[in-house]
Amino acid sequence: MNRLKRGVAGLLVASVASTGFLQTAQATLIGTEQVARAQTSRTDDRARIDAALARTDVQERLRELGVDPLQASERVAALTDEEAARLAASLENAPAGAGPGVIGAVVFVFVLLLVTDILGLTKVFPFTRSVR
Numbered sequence: 001m002n003r004l005k006r007g008v009a010g011l012l013v014a015s016v017a018s019t020g021f022l023q024t025a026q027a028t029l030i031g032t033e034q035v036a037r038a039q040t041s042r043t044d045d046r047a048r049i050d051a052a053l054a055r056t057d058v059q060e061r062l063r064e065l066g067v068d069p070l071q072a073s074e075r076v077a078a079l080t081d082e083e084a085a086r087l088a089a090s091l092e093n094a095p096a097g098a099g100p101g102v103i104g105a106v107v108f109v110f111v112l113l114l115v116t117d118i119l120g121l122t123k124v125f126p127f128t129r130s131v132r
Contacts, residue, residue: 042081045088049076052091052105061106071124072109075116 052058053076059069079087091105116122120130 042084045081045084046076048088048091049084058106061103062109065106065110066125067110067113068124071122072113075109075113075122 050073053062053069053073062069062072076084076087087105087108090108113122113124114128117125117128118130123130
């Protein structure tokens with residue numbers, strides 16, 4: 001019993017001593033201009049994606065793939081800011097017209113919806129079975 005107490009006491013001493021090695025957070029002030037720029041870029045990214053999804057050729061392609069354009073729009077609205085920025089950048093680098101970039105973006109949305117279906121978060125496609 002005495003050995004157990006010593007072991008627990010040693011473990012506590014080691015854990016308390018190791019807290020001094022933890023990194024501390026550095027906080028700085030963020031300027032209003034930085035926040036405004038970040039918000040503007042977020043809304044610009046989402047506006048670009050929404051404009052691409054509003055195109056009739058993209059909506060027709062989504063329907064061909066079995067995706068309801070309204071559900072695709074809802075899924076895009078649920079994207080994180082980083083994912084939206086990445087998707088908007090891929091749309092921006094796409095060639096004019098219905099080139100592979102637009103199809104790549106459509107495939108990205110399709111795969112995203114497919115993965116969320118398989119994980120059981122959504123039920124968009126009737127041919128998937130949920131893991132849950």
